[in-house]
Amino acid sequence: MKTMINRRDLLKQGAGAAMLAGTGLSFPGILRAADTVKVGLSIPVTGLQAILGETLMNCYKLAADELNAANGIAGRKVELIVEDNQTTTKGAVDKARKLIGQDKVDVVMGTIISLERSATLSVTSRAKKLFFYPTNFEGGECDRYFVATGPIPMQQVDPMAPWIVESLGKTVYIMGSDYAWPRKMTEAITAALEKAGGKVVGADFYPFGTQDFGPAFQKIKDSKPDIVWSMVVGNDAVTQLKQYRSFDMRQPLIAPLDEVFNKDALPPGVAAGTYAPQPYWMSIDSPANKAFIDGFRQRFGQDKMVNGIGEAGYNGLHLYALAAEKAGSFEDAKVLAALPSVEFDAPQGKVRIDGSNNHCVVNSFVGKAKDDGVGYEVVKSFGAIEPVTPYCKL
Amino acid sequence: MSNRTWFVTFATGILLLALLPNVVDGYMLGVMRDALIFGLFAASLDFFWGRTGILCFGHACFFGLGGYVMAIVSMMPDLAQQTLFGLVAAVAASALLAAVIGYFMFFGGVRGSYFTIVTLALAVIAQQVAVSWSDVTGGDTGLLGVPPLAFGALDLSGDIASYAAVAVILVVCLLGLRLVSVGPWGKVLTAIGDNEMRAAALGYNAAQRLTLTFTLSAAIAGLAGALYVAMAGLVAPDLIGLLLSTEVVVWVAIGGRGTLIGPVVGAVLVQRAQQEISSYNPSLWPLIIGCIFVLIVFLLPDGILSIAQRLRGVLPGRTR
Numbered sequence: 001m002k003t004m005i006n007r008r009d010l011l012k013q014g015a016g017a018a019m020l021a022g023t024g025l026s027f028p029g030i031l032r033a034a035d036t037v038k039v040g041l042s043i044p045v046t047g048l049q050a051i052l053g054e055t056l057m058n059c060y061k062l063a064a065d066e067l068n069a070a071n072g073i074a075g076r077k078v079e080l081i082v083e084d085n086q087t088t089t090k091g092a093v094d095k096a097r098k099l100i101g102q103d104k105v106d107v108v109m110g111t112i113i114s115l116e117r118s119a120t121l122s123v124t125s126r127a128k129k130l131f132f133y134p135t136n137f138e139g140g141e142c143d144r145y146f147v148a149t150g151p152i153p154m155q156q157v158d159p160m161a162p163w164i165v166e167s168l169g170k171t172v173y174i175m176g177s178d179y180a181w182p183r184k185m186t187e188a189i190t191a192a193l194e195k196a197g198g199k200v201v202g203a204d205f206y207p208f209g210t211q212d213f214g215p216a217f218q219k220i221k222d223s224k225p226d227i228v229w230s231m232v233v234g235n236d237a238v239t240q241l242k243q244y245r246s247f248d249m250r251q252p253l254i255a256p257l258d259e260v261f262n263k264d265a266l267p268p269g270v271a272a273g274t275y276a277p278q279p280y281w282m283s284i285d286s287p288a289n290k291a292f293i294d295g296f297r298q299r300f301g302q303d304k305m306v307n308g309i310g311e312a313g314y315n316g317l318h319l320y321a322l323a324a325e326k327a328g329s330f331e332d333a334k335v336l337a338a339l340p341s342v343e344f345d346a347p348q349g350k351v352r353i354d355g356s357n358n359h360c361v362v363n364s365f366v367g368k369a370k371d372d373g374v375g376y377e378v379v380k381s382f383g384a385i386e387p388v389t390p391y392c393k394l
Numbered sequence: 395m396s397n398r399t400w401f402v403t404f405a406t407g408i409l410l411l412a413l414l415p416n417v418v419d420g421y422m423l424g425v426m427r428d429a430l431i432f433g434l435f436a437a438s439l440d441f442f443w444g445r446t447g448i449l450c451f452g453h454a455c456f457f458g459l460g461g462y463v464m465a466i467v468s469m470m471p472d473l474a475q476q477t478l479f480g481l482v483a484a485v486a487a488s489a490l491l492a493a494v495i496g497y498f499m500f501f502g503g504v505r506g507s508y509f510t511i512v513t514l515a516l517a518v519i520a521q522q523v524a525v526s527w528s529d530v531t532g533g534d535t536g537l538l539g540v541p542p543l544a545f546g547a548l549d550l551s552g553d554i555a556s557y558a559a560v561a562v563i564l565v566v567c568l569l570g571l572r573l574v575s576v577g578p579w580g581k582v583l584t585a586i587g588d589n590e591m592r593a594a595a596l597g598y599n600a601a602q603r604l605t606l607t608f609t610l611s612a613a614i615a616g617l618a619g620a621l622y623v624a625m626a627g628l629v630a631p632d633l634i635g636l637l638l639s640t641e642v643v644v645w646v647a648i649g650g651r652g653t654l655i656g657p658v659v660g661a662v663l664v665q666r667a668q669q670e671i672s673s674y675n676p677s678l679w680p681l682i683i684g685c686i687f688v689l690i691v692f693l694l695p696d697g698i699l700s701i702a703q704r705l706r707g708v709l710p711g712r713t714r
Contacts (some may be wrong), residue, residue: 043676045676045677046677046679046680082676083672083673083676084672084676084677084679086672088632088637089536089626089628089629089630089631089632089633090632090633090638093428093626093628094425094428094669097421097424097425098421098425098669098673101420101421101424102421102422113534114533114534114535114536115534115535115536115630115631115632117535118535118536118538118628118630119536119626119628119630121538122538122539122626122627122628123626123627126627138535140535178522178525178526179525179526179528179533179534180528180533180534180535181534183528183533205526207522207525207526208522208525
């Protein structure tokens, strides 16, 4: 029932945004370009990532509202143009082209999983258009016009490994969905743990749609690691976590969950006690975070959750606004030049873009899920972590 | 569809394609170009499904394989004529895969819904392979930076040039497929589709014919995939998967099965509608599109192209 209401709210907002875009069309092009700054959003509103997509879209709306309530960006009103990329390559290519070719947006933001990102990037890099990507990802991208505001594996793993060895144990067993991010994370974890005096004792990757994790848990019981680090994602994470409980696994579990996923996708309480590395948690105690959460809930519902992806999207729009104001221009190259010199007081703490690779200097926290299995308490804060990318030197 | 009606429709289509660059901007031309590539893909499915009545539910396997091969070959460093080799390799790879699969299935007596189910599984497997075999396929990120079409000094990357290239390829392929399907080969296929045992009793090697037809259909799907990848500049795992396989079936059904032109019209209309309606309302559009599909299936069970025939039937003074 609750999801019905949420969905209806979402529809209303969607219709509102569509009408807004519709009225905008009646102005002559030049006047419109002078009055507003157009931010094109490529969001998975439908398809696999719809749950996370809704939160991300709302975070952009919040950031745009905040900017518009003040002075917009350098006096121009922020206009969001929301497009549904359907969580597909074709959808993301089409929508990126439409945003750039038809709507003539000043910047493209959004997308969650890798194929949305690479499809969007293939369009934005050919068009030399700025593209802000909010999600934590496997790294490996290096494009002048690509800005990542979420963490790459080393930013999450490097600071966390010594803490794991110190407070949880030395041996780690890794379970991951079979795709790039868990594999790159595993490389980072193996290297970081070795440095810290720990060890990865096993790593298994499961195809999407795995129904039975029983044999995997049996294997883990036999090899008796101190910790299980899971990077099983999406629906498979739901299956895996339920079975983790029913198999009575005793090891502490590190799982790539957050408040939004726990609340909307998991049965209550299943996530309780699991650890996760994230650049943002709702429980971070700061005025910026309080304002962020209050603003979000006022607009989208008091029971709503936010997560690191949404927060990174919110930060991205604010960073863009600061850079455009500083540059005094909305030209891609000028905004890009100003971007490393601005800093945003984000809900997670201060963030900025490292000009050598256009990745974000993000904060890093270990969260532990509370007994309700939704919220997290911050058990360890590592402060701001620089993105180190040997493969990318811009 | 009678031969005359088909050629009138075909000529009208060519005329529209030729006029289009004069009336739309570069962006819209690019959109139409991509839609036509998917139209070619839909026509390739229709060539097999429409004639034989056997539905392949994993046709994106061949589209995607063509795409991956195109990406891998045309991104090889130090290769002259990247586009040419890429296209040839893409078509060959898709044809080979279809020949192998077709051989085992058709000579093994797999027909009807069993064939459909096996090909459906094939699409799922293909997508999983594309995601997991990341050294070659780039995993879930796919392969970025596929160069646009170019034959030696002939650069086809511009809006109009790439559109024209796709339109010409589409027209040639449609004409070829049409000639094959109305010729003796197509008649035998229809016979096999109607009653395979009787066709076999008349001396036709049904399994062989089906395998070859399937191979040709897959080769064209592979060509479409290779073209799309060159236009989009990347290939990613969902271009080989189940969702696209389903979409192409819808395009063919909406456009009109067995007409070859219908699926192209269906692909273009459905994609344009999808893009416009999803921009108008990013969250409600699947519902709207779904309702339109249901309406079309009820009102025009033979597809959109049957409107023309119905009109002819209604007009006074004409008999069919």
